[in-house]
Amino acid sequence: MNRTTRAVLAVSLALLVAATGCSTKARSGDGGDKRSDGVRTGPGVTADTIRLGALTDLTGPYATLGKSIVQAQQLWADQINDKGGICHRKIEIVVKDHGYDVQKAVTAYADLAPDIVALPQVIGSPVVAALLDDIERDRILTFPQAWSASLLDKDAVQVLGTTYDVDSLTAVDYLARTKNIKKGDKIGHVYFEGDYGDNALEGSTWAARQAGITVVGQKIQATDTDLSAQVAALTKAGVKAVLISAGPAQTASLVGVAAASGLKVPVVTSAPGFAPQLLKTQAAPALVSMLSIVSAAPAVSSDLPGVKAMVTAYRKKYPDSSVDSGVLSGYNAAELMGEDLEKACAAGSLARADVIAAHRSQSDLDTGLGTPQDFSDPARPAGLSTYVLKPDTKALGGTVGVEDAHRAPGVEDYLEQRS
Known part of the structure; x- marks a missing residue:
């Protein structure tokens, strides 16, 4: 091998090493780079x-x-x-x-x-x-x-x-155990169109079917803040309780209108449907007397x-x-x-x-x-365990615990059929 050939090979090897190094560096974002402390x-x-x-x-x-x-x-x-x-x-x-x-x-x-x-x-x-x-x-x-x-x-x-559907199972069970909702009764479910409301309705419908209860659904949009029409429809249907899977503004409207119109029935929402700021509105008395909240987390109180x-x-x-x-x-x-x-x-x-x-x-x-x-x-x-909370104007965060986290009956059966 002459001097010229050796020089060409040396340059080629140097370029290959450099290219390999650049390639390794480029891939380091995928976890290929180890720092001096040995952590990739x-x-x-x-x-x-x-x-x-x-x-x-x-x-x-x-x-x-x-x-x-x-x-x-x-x-x-x-x-x-x-x-x-x-x-x-x-x-x-x-x-x-x-x-x-x-x-x-x-x-x-x-x-x-x-x-x-x-x-x-x-x-x-x-x-x-x-x-x-x-x-x-x-x-x-x-x-x-x-x-x-x-x-x-x-x-x-x-x-x-x-998930929202598991919380709905807890809500229906809570109504049946504590609010005298029984076989043959109707309950309303007001819900946002989309993943949130549809998933919550899936859970309530399944749980109600097991208990012989009928769900009367009322689909709403996130822009709907006056639920007078929905309350009127639920009143006409003769519901004994209402679930709501929407935002705080919709919960306040539903409960406030229902109380004012004489539909004084238990209302249950999931965690996204309540905010403590609602307790500073005119709907506060109705919320305290009518509303319960199902949540994967305990009250901050x-x-x-x-x-x-x-x-x-x-x-x-x-x-x-x-x-x-x-x-x-x-x-x-x-x-x-x-x-x-x-x-x-x-x-x-x-x-x-x-x-x-x-x-x-x-x-x-x-x-x-x-x-x-x-x-x-x-x-x-x-x-798979859900807490039940209720609004409280004197409590930190605006809620207190009603029931500790527990699994509603049938959760495993529901998940098995859903899969």
Whole structure:
């Protein structure tokens, strides 16, 4: 081999090594890069930072909820960082406001996705539905603030707690046990068109059928805030109770109009249908006397030690903000995400796919803020137990507990037939 040939080979080998190195670097976003501490990383993770994202509503119909969740999760991040972070890295949460506009949310996701490892907050069923394919493709562990069963069976997306249909089973059972609703009776169900309402109606219809009860459905839009026509229709149908799967404004209208028109029957909503701000409106007396709430989370006025500690810390950090269910929901989601990141770190990788794998390995995760969560089967709700709450003008967060978390009769049978 002459000198010229050796020189050409040396240059060629150098170029090959350089190209291989560039290729490895380009793939590091998929978890192929190991830092000096031996932990594999990827998008959203550097040697000293773990970056999380939040797609929230700070200017739309759920702005109050969005603010509570954002502040609660920032409280969690500050507490974690004060203790040295996770995997020797500080937590950073990048917040994007979509105002409950799906197109804005899609744009915000495109901005966030390259530089985050997970999303501990996405508000809105339609927003999550629009992003599902992208989230699955990008392998970003996502905790939606939405509880439709249509979001199950997605490896990267985790509905926390119960789904709307499971809560509806609890609602029907609660009415039958405590409000004298019996075989042959009719109950109304006012519900938003879309994943939220349709899934809740699926649960109530199944549970009512088992009990020999008839459901009278009334479909509404998110823009409907005067439910006089629906109350009139339910009154004419002779319902003995009403479920509502909508927003706080619709719950207030339904209960207020029903009370004023003489339809003084029990009303049950799921957690998204109530906000403590309603207790400062003219509908407050009717809400206190007629409304119950089914929820995967306890009341923020709960005596659970974990809840009390969180409330104390939140009020200290945000003394001018009210403490509502969004605070508890947001903080719990952040705590669960933190547990997943800790487990992924212990296994040696904070790459996106490995964070999802760590999450799916959790089958009995309890943050002390409600019931244990089982994330091992993406096709099943993480929780099957539901609390029953009621409005209370004097209680922190505007609600108090009526019944501790419990499984409604027939939940397993229902899930089996649904699958």
